[in-house]
Amino acid sequence: MTTLTLDGINKFYGSLHILKDINLAIGQGEFISLLGPSGCGKTTTLRCIAGFEGVGSGRILFGARDMTGVMPEHRDLGMVFQSYALFPHMTVAENLSFGLEVRKIPAPERAARIAQVLEMVKLADYGKRFPRELSGGQQQRVALARALVIEPQVLLLDEPLANLDAALRDDMRFFIRDLQQRVGITTIYVTHDQSEAMVMSDRIVVMNKGVIEQCGAPREIYERPASLMVADFIGQSNTIPGRIREGRGADYLIETADGALSATGVAGLSGDVRVMIRPEHIVTAAGENTLTGRVRKSIYQGEDCLLHVVLGSGANVTTTVSSDNPLSEGDAVTLGFPARKSWVLAA
Amino acid sequence: MTTLTLDGINKFYGSLHILKDINLAIGQGEFISLLGPSGCGKTTTLRCIAGFEGVGSGRILFGARDMTGVMPEHRDLGMVFQSYALFPHMTVAENLSFGLEVRKIPAPERAARIAQVLEMVKLADYGKRFPRELSGGQQQRVALARALVIEPQVLLLDEPLANLDAALRDDMRFFIRDLQQRVGITTIYVTHDQSEAMVMSDRIVVMNKGVIEQCGAPREIYERPASLMVADFIGQSNTIPGRIREGRGADYLIETADGALSATGVAGLSGDVRVMIRPEHIVTAAGENTLTGRVRKSIYQGEDCLLHVVLGSGANVTTTVSSDNPLSEGDAVTLGFPARKSWVLAA
Amino acid sequence: MTVTPDAPRLHRRAPVWWMILPALVLLVGFLILPYISIVVMSFREASTKAVYGDGFTLAHYTDVIADPFIWGIVWRTVRTALIVTVVTLLLGYPVAYHLARTRSRVASLLYICVISPLLVGLVVRTFAWMIILSNNGIANSWMKALHLIDRPIQLLNTPLGVTIALIHVFLPFVILPLLGNLQAINPEIALAGRSLGASRMRTFFKVTLPLSMPGIQAGSILVFVLSISAYVTPAMLGGSQGRTMAVLVVQYLVDNFRWPAGAALAIFMAVITLAILVVYLRLTARAMRRLP
């Protein structure tokens, strides 16, 4: 069932066209992540859904009901603002209590729910503090708790974990996902962290300059990006320019400056293309496709090492290798990757 | 040469003891990352260094000069605030210009430097906008640019990239590191992103509850954490409780509920310990140490899959495997890891 | 290790006492000092042979305090000031709110609407009110024309007339401080309230209103104190029914040349005003403490 539909939304700030014909249908209880470069219009999209901004044209539907003109307070949503927007004159507990009071939850239940959520965001002892007496990450968790404690129909989360460390992020992610699934909350999640989006989302929407570039399941976005922009934006990617020599359905043979490569892609491509391959699918050994080059830089990353390689043609390729690899700058190296892991994109 | 010394800093908010005897010596041009859980005192430490907060006791030295009582404006530092603290009544360009005007840089050079830095943070066309007309990430980049454009002696960066997407973060990281090394700026970098800290830092300082837990090179922190807290906080870690049966220098044999394990650690440990091993060092095959268990969960992560395994003893172990692994929930699995990749920690 | 809670050093260290110095010189040198002789004078005996007598007496104060007639005027003055304060707040807040949020192109014109009454001298404005409020004035003739009344209601020379005119005179004094205050509040905070399901009303009362306390406080103190001490308007529009303490004080001092008694009366009124103000500050202190 579709709960939230954006139907041809356009939004202007003065003469700036910020959102360009946004169409999106989100199912009941679905968890959607909104990804895209800084300034692409993610926050603006959330604000339109929340009803804080009028839209230039288009409609916003909750279920079958046209919500375009409905007041934000009648949309039953919870929102985490990128700037937190905590109530500065209320304690943490009072911030959380606000939405519950609106919903006429009786005091004892209110107290219980607040305590429970504060526990979840690891701020159990902070109920009596004012926001100004909290660290940045603590404030962000209060903002999150405030939106979650009301268990709304629709959750709009704008970078809710941006200021948290990995361990806390993990906990919070789990908490959000758990609540979201338990209560069946339709969630739109804006994040700059792709791995977060990958792990949490039912679907990912990639935006760019006010336009939706691609919308699909995480695996689809990652493995079969619709455009170069998406490929570049989601995860690390290497792209090698070339020209299609032969194509049979989804399988292509492509002529590049570093030799012919076999690769897969959507059917029907021709002419100039780019072959995309993720660093983690490249091994330092010959394979179905083989490239040769020299190590330009090797960067220690904890878990592994990031290797920058210059191919014969001058193209750059990166790959990760085990941290205790013996390769160092200037070393010659052979790289291999399988055709089914590559992806052909129109150039 | 040491440029920045924190000498026994204590800081209180009312009766709350926020920083507890912080000692740290930072070399000229060194890049130090401050890591730690939300609320551990990172921002407070920066604020003490900047001179915004008086310290309860202790001294802050720049070189040999006691700076404890010196006004912030005489410390020649650049700071990115976690909350940005942009000047709302100034355009982006004016925000950047402010610090240059203070330094009496002539107008033409000022304009050139502003243009150059705006270019670097990818806001070349945004000079005339006011902060309120920018997206969250754009504002954060202005905050960064404002601190960098003055090329100060000391840079204090408080989560400067928290609201940026991966691609932009990469670019910004490069830009910061490049400028920092070119100009030789002593930098303290607060981040919640460990991989960022790993890649960029000369040394990492891990804080916890107002105390410095460990200070060392990234590799040292990652591979030889000084405490369980550090091991848990930096990267993924698995720890298996046990008791030392035998120890020869750095090599130990440890009795655990899942069998005996050989491992390395600092010399001189005894009694109850925990054996730490990073997920990426565990393979799904027998090895120097071998464990058996069942797959509890397998999570797609894009690049790879995260595998949660329950050992016979009930202990949980995670590891990453290639995304196209055939393991699924309930499958029996054998895990192996080498002794030299493990690390023994006092329990 | 001995540690004491430390104030932000940045602010403790700065040698800032000079900032208050000019104001202290002004107020102590040219207000407190001159007032000392006035206070002394208020204890002097009355005389018709000199400006005041040689002896000292408490009589001027005891006379005032024991006089129900004076208390009646005090009550009327305070009541008028309270009404004016409350009504200007009620009328001024919507205007300030509207001005703070409007994106209207005529906003500048609206600013002019708010500011221009201030720039037309008080005397002239009060004359305008006379013309409006008199028995055969504009208000009465229009109300008659609209059949709201069939006989003129007395507005001039009543407390009501004074109240109406004072409200007009002081409205800008709440609008402008509030405007500055409302503009400084991050609009996202109110949106957060809405997103949590609170109606605009509720968001207003629970979020915007508490956050605008500094503006409310500044505006209401100004208006209250100004209303208490307003002279021209009650003198011109109030008649005897609308006479306030300020008018009575001027009558003592300027019409009847009773300087010691007039000074005592004035000081008495100042003490009452101060007491009310202290109570008000106490009452609002709680709300203010919550603000950053």
Place this chain on the structure above:
Amino acid sequence: QAPFVIPTYGGTWAKFWEEVLLPGFTKATGIQGQLDVGLGKDFVSKIRAGGAASPYSVFMGNENIAAMLRAEGFFEPLDLTKVPNAAKLHEGLMNPENNGLRGIVSPIGLAYRTDMIQTPPKSWTDLWTNPEFKGRIGLYQIGNTGALLFLRLAGKLFGSGDMDIDTAFTKIAELAPFTQASWSGEVATALMRGDVAIAPVDWTEIMTLQDKGAPVEIVVPTEGVLAYEQSFNIVKTGAAKDQAHAYINYLIDADVQSNMAKTFYTSPVNTASTVDAALAKRIPITGDAMSKIIRFDWDKYVEIAADVADRWNREIG
């Protein structure tokens, strides 16, 4: 050398002083004057605060106000050798022992709206007896000298004399409800608006209204008129005594007084002043008719002034 300060009132008064009186004074005496506009009571405060150095050498104000300052010892008697014109003053305008003289006289009659009143008043007592006036009377408020004059008139008419304050208050209370005005202009406006149909008003004011075509008339009641009498006094603590005498002398000059009569419809105080026939019709209180002015002794009133004001506040409002 500070210029000689000449106090006077505002509006048309200031205009007359500026354009006519001052140039004439300078021409006649060679003395440069500096005009200072205000009201008699404002001059009082400054003379009092001035202590031993009053900013004014000459005081101008209603006689009842002058009496107060006189009681406080701020004035000194006129040196009549320096005020030759004083000899030509009408009867009763020179205070006893030359303690100031009343240099400008504005009669107060009973004024009414010709279009609102059927039977014009003849006597002050008509205010009490004619039912037509009930509720449409205007009176000055106690801050204005006009109220004091009326109060003492009531005492004189109905009681044992002009100091019979008790009777006066009782009788004035009988007139209620009435409109109170703080100054002449205000009664005039109330008359014009029709809020008031009859009132004791300053002659000047009514003549001015008639000039503007207003339907108002003013009568000399059978008992006589009241009058604002502007008292001129030498301030003991002032510096320029000679100039002060010269000024007072010039002010009561026959021509100057005639000029004032033309401008303000005041009654010339100088017996030698001439008023042409047309004007004389409009200001009946000239020449011998000056005796129709009901005049009071203000020096003995000083003692009860504060109490009277207080009592007015309480009993009349």
Place this chain on the structure above:
Amino acid sequence: MTGSKTIWDYVFLALVTLIYIFLMAPILLVVVLSFSGGEFLAFPPEGFSLRWFGELFSNARFLSATLHSLQLAAVSAVVNGVIGTLAAIYVVRYAPARLTNPLRLLMSAPLLVPEILTAIALLFFFFELGIGNNYSIAIQTGHIIVTFPYVFLNVCSALFNFDRSQEEAARSLGAGGRMTFRRVTLPAIKPGVITGCLFAFVISFDIFNISLLLKPVGMNTLPLELFDYLRFNFDPTAAAVATLSILVTFVAVLIVDLTVGLRSLRF
């Protein structure tokens, strides 16, 4: 803020419109009356004429009184703009906690004591100093004192709303206390300072009792001149004076709006 309008928006708008009308009505009335052809300051006006403006321009006293009032008001606004702002910053930011309330009360004292008594006190005081009201010193001091609290209170309230981290940012960029104040703090509290100065100006322009007693010999202020005038001549010249001042204001505001943009002033 939100895109859609409800009935309440219109109710609110109607209410606000009514209040704007209430604010403007007496002012417009004055303007209308100043063009009256009649002799009296009364409504409705009788015909149209410019004679009262002619009357006004032929009256040099109004002109000099206006100039004197403008000068008093301008000096009061500027002097208090400086010392009132400094005092407010000290009291809100730096004063020891136990001193803040006493200081606040002291700084508000001129509001609490009746103006007429202050006038008499100052009159005495200046005569004791031997200055008397020979010069504008007495009246100007009186105006400054009486208008001081307006600046002080407005700046205090503006400081409450100000986010301190902006100051820290300026400091971190190397700006000293003074530069931080000039470039960051002042712009942020500007609405309060402007409002305070505007109030100081306007109040000074309207002050009655202080001027009455402290004005220098031979000079007058506009309210006194108007009052004295109206006392004896109740005609529309006074309305003409007001209309002229409205016109001047209007033009000034319009010029500011066209050049700087009124909203950027952030009252």
